[in-house]
Amino acid sequence: MIAVGTPVxxxxxxxxxxxxxxxxxxTFLYGLxxxxxxxxxxxxxxxxxxxxxxxxxxxxxxAIMQVTSSRWGRALKRIAEATTAFFPISFVLxxxxxxxxxxxxxxxxxxVDTKAAWLNIPFFATRQLIGFxxxxxxxxxxxxxxxxxxxxxxxxxxxxxxxxxxRRLISNWRGLDQERQSSQRSQSRLAPALLIAYGWVFxxxxxxxxMSLDPHWFSTLAGGYYFIGNLxxxxxxxxxxxxxxxxxxxxxxxxxxxHLHDIGKLLFGFCIxxxxxxxxxxxxxxxxxxxxxxxxxxHRMHGPWAPLAWxxxxxxxxxxxxxxxxxxxxxxxxxLQLIAFVPFVGMWLERFILVSPSMWHGPGVPLGLTExxxxxxxxxxxxxxxxxxxxxxxxLPLADPRLGLVDTHPQxxxxxxx
Numbered sequence: 001m002i003a004v005g006t007p008v009x010x011x012x013x014x015x016x017x018x019x020x021x022x023x024x025x026x027t028f029l030y031g032l033x034x035x036x037x038x039x040x041x042x043x044x045x046x047x048x049x050x051x052x053x054x055x056x057x058x059x060x061x062x063a064i065m066q067v068t069s070s071r072w073g074r075a076l077k078r079i080a081e082a083t084t085a086f087f088p089i090s091f092v093l094x095x096x097x098x099x100x101x102x103x104x105x106x107x108x109x110x111x112v113d114t115k116a117a118w119l120n121i122p123f124f125a126t127r128q129l130i131g132f133x134x135x136x137x138x139x140x141x142x143x144x145x146x147x148x149x150x151x152x153x154x155x156x157x158x159x160x161x162x163x164x165x166x167r168r169l170i171s172n173w174r175g176l177d178q179e180r181q182s183s184q185r186s187q188s189r190l191a192p193a194l195l196i197a198y199g200w201v202f203x204x205x206x207x208x209x210x211m212s213l214d215p216h217w218f219s220t221l222a223g224g225y226y227f228i229g230n231l232x233x234x235x236x237x238x239x240x241x242x243x244x245x246x247x248x249x250x251x252x253x254x255x256x257x258x259h260l261h262d263i264g265k266l267l268f269g270f271c272i273x274x275x276x277x278x279x280x281x282x283x284x285x286x287x288x289x290x291x292x293x294x295x296x297x298x299h300r301m302h303g304p305w306a307p308l309a310w311x312x313x314x315x316x317x318x319x320x321x322x323x324x325x326x327x328x329x330x331x332x333x334x335x336l337q338l339i340a341f342v343p344f345v346g347m348w349l350e351r352f353i354l355v356s357p358s359m360w361h362g363p364g365v366p367l368g369l370t371e372x373x374x375x376x377x378x379x380x381x382x383x384x385x386x387x388x389x390x391x392x393x394x395x396l397p398l399a400d401p402r403l404g405l406v407d408t409h410p411q412x413x414x415x416x417x418x
Contacts, residue, residue: 008248008390017384024377031370041097041104042359043371047378048097049209050233050351052090053202053226054382057234058083059139060198062146063191072262074403075254078150078395079245080238081143085389087136089381094132097209098125104359107215119212128208131201138194144169145186149179149399166392180399202227213358217296219285225277232270232316233347239263239340243333249395256406257331264330267320267340275317299357304364308353315346348375 007014031040058080065073065080102108107119117123152170154160162170173179203223211222219225242263246255285293300309320343329335352367360366397403 008387008395014384014387017380017387020380021377021384024374024380027370027373027377031374035370036366037103038359039366039368039370040374041100042356042366043374044093045097045104045209046348046351046355046371047375048090048093049205049226049355050348051086051378051382052093052205053230053351054233054237055083055086055090056135056139056198056202057230058237059143060195060231061234061238063142063187063194066187066191067195069402071402071404072259074397074400075251075259076238076242076263077146077397077400078393079241079390080234081146082386082389082393083234083237084139084143085385086382087140089385091132091136094128098128101125105212106358107212110215112215115215119215124208127204131204135194135197135201138190138197142187142190142194145183145190146397147393149176149183150394150397152176152179153399154394176399180401183399184401199223199227202230210354210358213355214296216292219281219293219296221277221281221284225274225281228270228277229274229347229350232267232274232343235263235267235270236340236344236347239267240337240344243337245390245395246333249390251395253405254396254403257333258406260333260336261327261330264324264336267343268324268330271317271320271324271343275321278313278317296358300353305353305357308349308365312346312350312353316343316350319343 028040028044031037031043061080062077064070065077097104101121101124105124107115108121112119148169151162151166152173153176155162155166155170156173156176174182203226206223206226210226211218239260242255242260245251282297285297288294299305320339323329323335323339329339352371356366
């Protein structure tokens with residue numbers, strides 16, 4: 001297992017991450033001042049929905065493991081929780097979007113009388129800030145309770161002395177046995193509250209940040225569709241990172257093919273669930289045939305947007321569904337990593353097609369250098385935050401009583417038919 005504090009990527013790579021973030025930020029500012037400000041805003045909004053959703057999905061997946069008392073995924077628990085390191089950047093992006101709401105939200109200049117009580121700037125900003133702070137507070141408290149016994153264990157056994165921020169996290173240490181029990185109780189209490197808050201807050205995010213872009217369109221399923229998509233994105237990311245961390249972080253004793261098989265099945269299941277949520281929404285709109293509802297779908301499935309819409313459907317559902325039917329793919333390190341990357345990219349395109357057609361009224365599809373550089377910037381910042389977390393904190397939940405080696409995995413000694 002990699003030692004705490006050991007670089008998980010080279011310092012030159014981490015500098016590249018920051019450089020990408022700087023370039024993305026400068027591209028956004030250039031777009032606001034000299035370029036097409038609308039494209040800059042929509043690119044920022046797309047990446048906020050994508051990376052903010054991914055950051056939250058990691059801790060939600062960890063909470064799901066805690067609620068279900070799962071043993072299979074304990075070795076993956078910390079690399080899932082590491083996405084929370086992006087929360088500060090996500091909060092900054094939220095503040096920027098709230099500050100510039102007049103520039104990107106159509107309902108500010110073309111208010112809808114029937115929705116005026118909901119779509120007004122003071123209430124919009126207030127509920128988003130409160131929702132973010134509540135969910136982030138629960139998430140950080142949960143991750144703190146997960147980290148504390150592991151940091152204390154390493155410090156108590158002199159394997160790695162806690163210093164700086166890590167030292168503050170284990171203040172008033174009461175001994176490993178007591179801390180382990182307290183941690184499990186706290187995580188078990190916090191996890192259900194976190195899952196409920198996640199569904200509530202991200203439903204508001206969906207309503208406010210992409211449904212409101214077309215003020216006359218509404219869908220009560222938009223919230224569920226969005227936060228289920230985040231979990232699909234989270235499992236795709238976890239599939240990619242599980243293979244990477246097994247090699248890079250020397251976790252071969254804890255992450256084996258059976259773990260990949262399990263996470264591959266979850267990825268497969270959430271691809272189906274995402275398609276089910278999409279179809280449930282589409283079918284009701286198609287049957288209802290109301291102009292204010294059909295326009296949202298029609299605009300995205302015809303004209304210049306149609307190829308992108310079918311690309312999203314293929315990459316998020318069709319391709320992973322067909323390929324992940326194979327057990328060999330789900331238990332192959334390289335194959336699972338490659339196929340998981342397909343819906344990961346597809347989900348960015350899905351966020352793009354949720355946002356951009358409602359904001360962009362020019363010819364063609366606005367996918368160019370501006371969108372590429374801002375997305376690269378957000379990706380660089382996310383990668384820098386994520387790798388920082390893995391360097392500062394233990395990459396395994398060492399004090400978790402359910403953590404086991406590969407040989408203790410429930411499927412390790414079971415033969416499965418092909």
